[in-house]
Amino acid sequence: MKVERLQPKDNVLVERQHLEQLLQALAARDYEIIGPAISGGAIVYDRLAPDAVLPSGWTDEQQGGKYRLKRRTDDALFGYVVGPHSWKKFLYPPIQRLWRSERKGRGFSIQPEQETQPKQAFIGARACELQAIAIQDQVFLHGPYPDPNYKARRENLFIVAVNCGQAGGNCFCASMNTGPKATFGYDLALTELLGNEPPSLLVEIGTERGAEVLSQVPHRRASESDRQAADRIMAETSRRMGRNLDTREIKALLYRNYEHPQWDNVAARCLSCCNCTMVCPTCFCTTVEDVTDLTGNHAERWRKWDSCFTVDFSYIHGGSVRATTKSRYRQWMTHKLATWIDQFGMSGCVGCGRCITWCPVGIDITAEARAIRASDLASPPTDAEQGFA
Secondary structure (H helix, E strand, C coil), X not given: CCCCCCCCCCEEEEEHHHHHHHHHHHHHCCEEEEEEEEECCXXXXXXXXXXXXXXXXXXXXXXXXXXXXXXXXCCCCCCCCCCCCCCHHHHCCCEEEEEEEEEECCEEEEEECCCCCCEEEEEEECHHHHHHHHXXXXXXXXXXXXXXXXXXXXXXXXXXXXXXXXXXXCCCHHHHCCCCCCCCCCCEEEEXXXXXXXXXXXXXXXXXXXXXXXXXCCCEECCHHHHHHHHHHHHHHHHCCCCCCCCCCHHHHHHCCCCCCHHHHHHCCCCCXXXXXXXXXXXXXXXXXXXXXCCCCEEEEEEEECCCCCHHHHEECCEECCCCHHHHHHHHHHHHHHHHHHHHCCXXXXXXXXXXXXXXXXXXXXXXXXXXXXXXCCCCCCCCHHHCC
């Protein structure tokens, strides 16, 4: 294959056997490779060696409260959807030290944590996950108080996206206009063309940096038939979405239904286990813990992921603001689909379906929204109702 000058928006074809050379080209530029690996019966995101073999011939079966890996009848590299991990854990770690302090005479000297952030390359980010990263950018970069640690990780990021060749049982990204095709936020985007011989990947170049890296990988210009084949795959994936969410005026719908009986219905099933918030690629709730040693001369402050489903999360002097499971589930779903829009100008849900898959009792956010819409109270909330009591 001929190596030639590439630029953003170019479409080229790379034989599957040369994908390893892409990983090696990134490693040569000091990127830490992070991509899919099989662990604990699931496909997760983990750090990979430059010569790592990506899991091939696997798919996943997902329904409410169910995830199973299964063998495919082919050797597809990306023939599955999303698992329990999201890229959030590499950009916004679950636990992070913020500062340390040492006793100096009668006072303390505080030393902010100054980590050296590695260059990271994400391999296999899906379209819904790119939207999730964009949402996190809105929270941590574009607000009045940018997060310096997130900013440092984000600036050193190279993204190889993958357009989904199949939809999962709980996917509804098409409803949220976030997939299955990646349209922004990537350096390179791959579409696996299983019908090609030899097996190939259509690669869409998103940035100058992506073009420079791909120039080190054997390729040829994509033909019109290659592009049409990729378009057909995207259309078929959109058609086979496992779930659907009607988003028409959903913010107003939820605002006027704070006291809908469906909240009691879901509360009777919800375990307040926090799984939905832990696997969600956009949830960002945290708590802060201060620890000291036995001498009292050394102290540290740590930030850890938390969840609005815990009683303590909304605790203030006198008790918890949201003491019931009903109020906590209502807060989460209404924030995700409604108040997030007021807060950040976009929905907090990307349609990945993780919250459905990893809920032990299979609570389905799309079904809950559908039930509320089916019996809309159609009246504005009172001031008390707007308090989320």
